[in-house]
Amino acid sequence: MSSNFTIRFASASQHEADLGILLTLVGDGPAAGAAVADPAAVIARASGIAGFSGKRLTVLDIVAPHQSPFGRLVVLGCGKVDDLKSYDWLRAGGKAASIFKRAKSVTVFLDAPGLDVTAQKAADLALGMLLRAYSFDAYKTKKADDDDKAPQSIDVTIVTAVHAEAAAAFEAAQAVAAGVNLARELVNLPPNVLGPVEFAGHAKALETLGVEVEILTETEMRELGMGALLGVAQGSARPPRLAVLQWKGGTQGETPVAFVGKGVVFDTGGISIKPAANMEDMKGDMGGAAAVIGLMHTLAARKAKVNAIGILGLVENMPDGNAQRPGDIVTSMSGQTIEIINTDAEGRLVLADALWYCKERFKPSIMINLATLTGAILVALGTQHAGLFSNDDELANALLAAGEESGETLWRMPLGKDYDKIIDSKFADMKNSGGRYAGSITAAQFLKRFVGDTPWAHLDVAGTAMGSPLNEINQSWGSGYGVRLLDQLVRDRYEA
Ligand code: BES
Ligand code: MN
Ligand code: ZN
Numbered sequence: 152m153s154s155n156f157t158i159r160f161a162s163a164s165q166h167e168a169d170l171g172i173l174l175t176l177v178g179d180g181p182a183a184g185a186a187v188a189d190p191a192a193v194i195a196r197a198s199g200i201a202g203f204s205g206k207r208l209t210v211l212d213i214v215a216p217h218q219s220p221f222g223r224l225v226v227l228g229c230g231k232v233d234d235l236k237s238y239d240w241l242r243a244g245g246k247a248a249s250i251f252k253r254a255k256s257v258t259v260f261l262d263a264p265g266l267d268v269t270a271q272k273a274a275d276l277a278l279g280m281l282l283r284a285y286s287f288d289a290y291k292t293k294k295a296d297d298d299d300k301a302p303q304s305i306d307v308t309i310v311t312a313v314h315a316e317a318a319a320a321f322e323a324a325q326a327v328a329a330g331v332n333l334a335r336e337l338v339n340l341p342p343n344v345l346g347p348v349e350f351a352g353h354a355k356a357l358e359t360l361g362v363e364v365e366i367l368t369e370t371e372m373r374e375l376g377m378g379a380l381l382g383v384a385q386g387s388a389r390p391p392r393l394a395v396l397q398w399k400g401g402t403q404g405e406t407p408v409a410f411v412g413k414g415v416v417f418d419t420g421g422i423s424i425k426p427a428a429n430m431e432d433m434k435g436d437m438g439g440a441a442a443v444i445g446l447m448h449t450l451a452a453r454k455a456k457v458n459a460i461g462i463l464g465l466v467e468n469m470p471d472g473n474a475q476r477p478g479d480i481v482t483s484m485s486g487q488t489i490e491i492i493n494t495d496a497e498g499r500l501v502l503a504d505a506l507w508y509c510k511e512r513f514k515p516s517i518m519i520n521l522a523t524l525t526g527a528i529l530v531a532l533g534t535q536h537a538g539l540f541s542n543d544d545e546l547a548n549a550l551l552a553a554g555e556e557s558g559e560t561l562w563r564m565p566l567g568k569d570y571d572k573i574i575d576s577k578f579a580d581m582k583n584s585g586g587r588y589a590g591s592i593t594a595a596q597f598l599k600r601f602v603g604d605t606p607w608a609h610l611d612v613a614g615t616a617m618g619s620p621l622n623e624i625n626q627s628w629g630s631g632y633g634v635r636l637l638d639q640l641v642r643d644r645y646e647a
Contacts, residue, residue, distance in 0.1 A: 156307050158321065160310075160318045161310050165314075171254055176260075208230075211226040213225070241623075243623075245622070274324040285625075326449050329449065336629070338435045350392070354461075362396050366395075386494075388469075396443075407515050412521050413501055417469075436468075437523075439522040439524075441631070460509065477492055479491040488579040490579040503600075507601045519608045520608075522609070522612065527589075533614055543606035565592060570589055573593050615632040
């Protein structure tokens with residue numbers, strides 16, 4: 152069931168109770184519910200009977216007695232209230248949204264004892280609801296006659312003393328929701344519908360938000376010498392694109408930050424073709440590019456005070472009479488030559504030219520790329536952390552901190568000379584695969600050869616961009632991973 156939430160913020164005196172749900176948040180400890188005078192006794196009694204103690208993300212759901220101005224009284228546990236991160240507020244909002252069910256109106260009393268509600272936390276709670284509400288149902292034709300799947304419209308009023316500031320923070324939260332849900336949608340879309348040209352069209356659409364967008368065609372990329380990216384694309388009937396997005400929200404002339412995404416709209420493996428099992432998942436091999444476009448959407452929609460570049464390398468990896476072969480040697484835009492060992496190690500080839508182009512043209516202060524780059528990162532870290540590789544400790548630590556706060560967590564992996572030599576080639580400057588061992592690390596070493604001295608981080612999101620376990624704030628296969636993480640980084644590092 153998907154829902155449309157209309158969320159507003161009010162003070163207790165502005166708010167008139169009507170028949171709906173009352174939701175109140177409590178911390179760990181003896182039963183509470185003291186936030187509202189009338190239902191407090193009911194909640195306290197029910198807590199005792201049900202053994203509800205306010206543990207994080209537990210719920211007490213009571214049908215209200217008939218004198219009550221509410222239909223249901225719902226209490227949501229917050230656990231230890233003194234160590235709540237942004238992510239905990241999102242999860243609380245997501246959890247809350249999941250229990251609204253058929254309610255038409257919901258009143259959330261936020262100012263519970265000990266909770267220290269700020270505008271940002273209230274907005275995070277609301278954001279959790281918006282993220283929970285996303286579902287990919289564009290291709291389900293039967294939803295209209297299935298009651299459970301008909302979208303519900305729910306009016307949510309969040310009552311808090313900081314309502315005015317919360318309403319302002321919620322404007323930015325809506326921008327985040329739009330960016331995350333855009334990234335999810337693109338990852339979920341089927342590959343016949345979303346080719347490189349169509350993806351570039353989604354990038355172009357960001358112009359309405361004030362983003363400057365250029366779309367480079369095959370001819371232009373050939374003139375730039377992007378032999379690595381073009382080698383991947385040559386087996387596909389659908390031509391490649393490179394999307395270049397600029398958001399100029401910072402001061403004029405300030406050095407930009409740059410985000411680069413792997414956008415392989417479908418990865419068959421090429422001539423080194425993948426096995427049939429689960430190959431359909433490779434429609435999500437553009438999850439890095441989806442995160443970058445989602446992030447640029449968010450930054451522009453909330454008018455972030457930063458100059459940001461987004462680069463999307465958009466190609467399809469197909470086997471064909473014209474496809475690239477193992478043994479081919481291609482020349483990248485940097486001039487470095489690459490021997491193709493495995494045509495399925497295509498993401499690094501796309502990024503090699505996208506990173507080099509980004510560095511040469513924009514000379515960014517930092518460069519962060521996101522890519523569903525290796526199956527090996529799933530073996531190492533599962534779906535719980537994305538792999539972080541960086542040549543700069545300060546940037547790496549800022550990313551790790553943003554990961555903790557946002558809940559889009561990272562785990563730092565090593566780089567080093569001994570790993571780098573594994574991708575030296577007999578015939579060219581390097582080869583595109585170093586074999587099975589340390590597969591994620593040798594892939595990162597490959598990218599590192601195309602970033603020069605730029606402080607750079609590579610996020611391997613093969614385990615987190617899609618197919619990760621569903622949770623309070625995400626019920627979709629495409630997770631939108633990376634948008635909130637990098638929005639958090641921009642807030643912390645460039646807008647604080
Ligand atoms: N897109 C895949 C990586 C991937 C695997 C993403 C599973 C999401 C889930 C990438 O292009 C790839 O095929 N990598 C190879 C590299 C190898 C040939 C050196 C891999 O991981 O096996
Ligand atoms: Mn591949
Ligand atoms: Zn791939």
